[in-house]
Amino acid sequence: KAGVTQTPRYLIKTRGQQVTLSCSPISGHRSVSWYQQTPGQGLQFLFEYFSETQRNKGNFPGRFSGRQFSNSRSEMNVSTLELGDSALYLCASSLDGLRTGTKLYNEQFFGPGTRLTVL
Amino acid sequence: AQTVTQSQPEMSVQEAETVTLSCTYDTSESDYYLFWYKQPPSRQMILVIRQEAYKQQNATENRFSVNFQKAAKSFSLKISDSQLGDAAMYFCAYRSDGEGAQKLVFGQGTRLTINP
Numbered sequence: 001k002a003g004v005t006q007t008p009r010y011l012i013k014t015r016g017q018q019v020t021l022s023c024s025p026i027s028g029h030r031s032v033s034w035y036q037q038t039p040g041q042g043l044q045f046l047f048e049y050f051s052e053t054q055r056n057k058g059n060f061p062g063r064f065s066g067r068q069f070s071n072s073r074s075e076m077n078v079s080t081l082e083l084g085d086s087a088l089y090l091c092a093s094s095l096d097g098l099r100t101g102t103k104l105y106n107e108q109f110f111g112p113g114t115r116l117t118v119l
Numbered sequence: 120a121q122t123v124t125q126s127q128p129e130m131s132v133q134e135a136e137t138v139t140l141s142c143t144y145d146t147s148e149s150d151y152y153l154f155w156y157k158q159p160p161s162r163q164m165i166l167v168i169r170q171e172a173y174k175q176q177n178a179t180e181n182r183f184s185v186n187f188q189k190a191a192k193s194f195s196l197k198i199s200d201s202q203l204g205d206a207a208m209y210f211c212a213y214r215s216d217g218e219g220a221q222k223l224v225f226g227q228g229t230r231l232t233i234n235p
Contacts, residue, residue, distance in 0.1 A: 033221050043210065043225035056222050090164060094221060108221065110156075110164035 001027060004093050004111035012117045018079040021114045025072050025093030031055075032074040033108065034066060037088040046089075049074050081118045088113045121146045121213050125226035132201045133234050139186075140196045140229050142211030150216040153187065154223070155196045159207040167209070170194065172216070198231075206233045 005024045013019050025032050033056075034046040045058040049068035066076040072093075078085055092108040122145045132138035144153070155167040170178045170187045178185050182199045198205055211226040 031221055033223075035223070035225075042227045043223075045222045045224070048221045050221075056220075058222070088162060092164075092221075092223075107166060107169075108223070113162050 004091060004109050006089075006091055006111040006114050008114060009112065010115045010117075012119065013081050014119050015081055015083060017081050018077060019081060019116060020075050020077045021089055021116070023074045023076075023091035023093075023111060025074070025091075026109055029093035029095055029109075030072050031094040031106075031108075032068060032072065033092045033094075034074070034076050035090045035092070036060075037090060037113070038084075038086070043090075046076065078116075083118050086116060086118045088115050121148070121151075121215070121224045123211050123213050123224050123226040125211050125229050127229045128227070129230045129232070131232040131234055132198075134203060135200055137197060137199045138201055138231065140198075140209055140211075140231070142194045142196070142226055144192050144194065144211070144213050144224075144226075146192070146213065148215055152214045152216060153185075153194045154212040154214065155183070155185070155194075156210045156212055156225075157205075157207045158210065158228075164210075168196065201233050203233050203235060206231060 007022045031050045033048040035043050037043045047066050048056040052068045063079045068074045090113045092110045094108045095106040124143045151172045153170045157165045157167050168178050168180045168183050170185055177187050184197045186195045208228045208230050210228045213224045
């Protein structure tokens with residue numbers, strides 16, 4: 001089974017531009033989460049999508065947005081790029097579904113990341 | 120809000136020896152999951168081991184084991200018989216146990232070097 005894929009792997013943009021990153025989850029996975037990794041702030045949760053709906057959101061400005069398609073592929077968009085947006089963006093997918101009260105754990109599998117550099 | 124703290128930015132160990140990485144966390148929740156992830160230079164985040172808070176028994180995966188102290192909110196990772204391939208950044212992470220809870224809260228990471 002193919003793992004989580006992210007495209008592109010590397011991206012260079014200039015301040016003020018916008019960028020779209022893509023994440024294809026493992027087949028059958030319906031939850032996709034996005035994380036930003038920087039040397040200063042570490043790994044921070046951006047948002048999570050499940051069945052085309054944003055289910056959780058981290059503390060990032062509105063310039064960061066995302067969406068999920070019916071095939072569970074997800075995109076995240078950053079508008080009006082700033083130098084501080086330079087980071088490794090990771091996505092993770094999971095089987096997670098609706099639970100009925102019993103404990104249910106589904107591992108999150110991470111993609112290789114997209115390295116975004118803002119000049 | 121939950122927080123995770125890793126107080127050791129860097130650790131090193133001789134090949135074949137044992138090393139312990141520390142992690143503390145803060146939460147008011149009673150049910151949650153704790154994880155150790157490994158991120159080698161290739162950047163692919165890999166799950167090493169997980170611990171369910173409701174389980175008293177410490178998790179073990181081959182050479183990797185944890186010491187989970189719920190009352191002290193401590194979650195350390197022990198790597199036995201260290202191998203060169205264990206060199207990586209190690210992140211401790213917390214996840215709530217709730218409907219649709221997928222958000223991971225990460226510590227700052229510990230860079231582990233294995234000396235041959």
